[in-house]
Amino acid sequence: MRYEAHLRARAGERPDHTAIVCAGRRVSYATLADTAERFATALVAGGFGNGDRCVLFLENRVETAAGVFGTLRAGGVFSVINPTTKADKLAYVLNNCEASVLVTQASLLPVARAALAQSPSVTRVVVVDDNPAPTAGEIDWEAFVAAPSTLPDAPRGIDIDLAMLVYTSGSTGEPKGVMMTHRNIEHAATSITTYLRMAPEDVVLSVLPLAFDYGLYQLLMCVKLGATLVLEKSFAFPQKILPLLESERVTGFPLVPTMAALIVQLRNFRPEWAASVKFLTNTAAALPPAHIARLRELFPQARVYSMYGMTESKRCTWLPPEQLDRRPDSVGIAIPFTEVWVAGDDGQPLPANTVGELVVRGGHVMQGYWRNPEATGKALRPGRYPWEKVLHTGDLFRMDDEGFLYFVGRKDDIIKSRGEKVSPKEVENVLYALPGVREAALVGVPDEVLGRALKALLVVEDGVQLTPRDVIAHCAARLEDFMVPRLIEFRDSLPKTDTGKIRRATLQAEADASAG
Incomplete structure (x- = not known):
């Protein structure tokens, strides 16, 4: 079956059950399905064909979810892009997949417009939130989804059709679009919900970006079962997020190590926050045993799952919770x-x-x-x-x-930090764009929370004065947040091959040895 059929089925079975809680809104399955149908109708009416691509450059919000399922309903392929992505990279994605539709929000329009100036394939831009000065081709979201659905019930395609592209860093520095069909998504979601023992009455709290496949699958799995997703933008303020565990009666809480580290360090964690939680999941890097032990104390009713995955197959492995003590x-x-x-x-x-x-x-x-x-x-x-x-x-x-x-x-140069793949070449290209930088290399320093902390090694021109703060600010303005180096080291020289190529492998081995 095509994956959007799950949303239509759940809307028929339990129309009033809450599908998404986000930014003060409680959206039922009937409402989410209706919005997705309206979005799909508008896409098709504008000439969107089977296999066409729609890019969703949005934060975690209800419209992102509707856009995902609406694109599938229209027979298309969606790609959710991290809202911290900069214009050049967004333009690369739009051109690479030859997207015909871009959905974004008013706060991201400056970046989107800069990217669109380089992206001739995009013919329609849908803007969520008030857009006081729309330019040619920009359509307000509410106006776009205003008309009721006129699509026939029959699906627009079959289950082996491409459903989504998830862009991940490549060793060349250019993102690669991972191709997943409806059948791929169904297989992954079925497997994961099986070992997590998820049920239709589950309530999952996710602060993970929908652009990150770990976050995206929280939506996909909840819709598959008819469960509720409590969707937040980030975990920057744990004291705001954690009370939702209690107020929304959350049963499932996906984590990454950075989140776990913040939680276990809280001095005023309230037991009632954890009372309803049945399972915690973790991926990216392995949790330190001390953090696992503390999480079990804080969430005594919860099963804790350690997992490993990659975008190319979603999830690969899982550790049965009863094995944590033997092999953490x-x-x-x-x-x-x-x-x-x-x-x-x-x-x-x-x-x-x-x-x-x-x-x-x-x-x-x-x-x-x-x-x-x-x-x-x-x-x-x-x-x-x-x-x-x-x-x-x-x-x-x-x-x-x-x-x-x-x-x-x-095996390759790719560094995994905060659960995301980082291409050293992509970061190094940005470092070289900083005036005064003569040589640059990026390595990953072992970190029990991040998996790898990003460290930039730099050689600067004679007479140039740069500080770590200068370097970090330069990178933060040009890279997604997870790609910005946290550590900066200035050196007189970097090791090179006979042909003058910087020996990044040598520097990485040095970083590993110093950490050990």
Whole structure:
């Protein structure tokens, strides 16, 4: 089935049940489905065809959710883009996927307009919130979805059609569009909701960006089951967010290590906040054992799940909660209905306790990278059987004698920080744009909260005075927040090859050794 059918089905079964709580609004399944239908109708009326792309450059909000399901209902492909994305990168995404529609909000219009000036494929721009000075081609959201739906009940396509593009950092510095079909999403969502033991009466509180697949799947899984999603923009103010656990009777709370670190350090955590929570999930980096122990004290009724995933297959592994005491540093076993193994260079399984690359097999594996056959060929390779290709993750793992997996590191230059993939080249390009920088390299410093903290190593021109604050401010103005280096070190020189190329691998090994 096509994934948007879940929203229509839930609206029919439980029309008055709350689908989303966000920014003071409580939106029922009937209302969310109606808005998505109206959005889809307007898309199709404007010539939006099957397989066309709609980019949602929005914060976490009800309109983002409606845009996701409305695009699918129209037969299209959606891509949610982080609202901290800068104009050049947004333009790259719009041009790469040849989007015909962009949905954004008034506060993001300066960035959107700068990107649109470089993006000829976009023919319609839908703007959420009051737009006091609309330019040509900009349409108000309320006006766009004003007309009732006229779409026939029949789906506009089938389940093997492309549903979404999730852009993730690539080693070349240019984002890669991970292609996921309706069938891919269904497989992943079914697997995850199975091991989490989710139910229609669950209430999930998510502060994770819908542009981040971990956050996006909170929406997709809740709609699949008819559960309620409490959607917030961020966890910047825990004292504002945590009381929602109690007031909304939250049962599920997805975390990343930075959030867990803030929670366990709170001195005034109230037991009633945690009373209804049945499960906590964590991905990105493994939680430190001390944080796991403290979370269990604070949330005594909750099952704690450690997981590992990547955009190319959504989720790969999960650790059954009863295994946390025995192996707190493990990321577990393959998620239901999939297979994983640790492989050598030939792709064949290695003996236990041998380090190799994690390989993933299952219906959740992406179709490839959008219009990037070279990168696709490296990631998707022939599997055990003639009819399949399996995902080579680029991550190094070992598997113990009982089949539990442990993350060791990455094979390529990509750094994983705060659960997001960061391309050193992309950050270094920005660093080189700072006047006075002669040489630049980005490394990841082991960090128990972030997984890797980003550190910029710089050599500046003679006579140039730069401070760490100067560098961070320059990067913050040009990069998404998760890509901005936290640590800055100035050096007289950086190690190079005979051909003058900076030895980033040497610098990374140095950073790993100093942390150990």
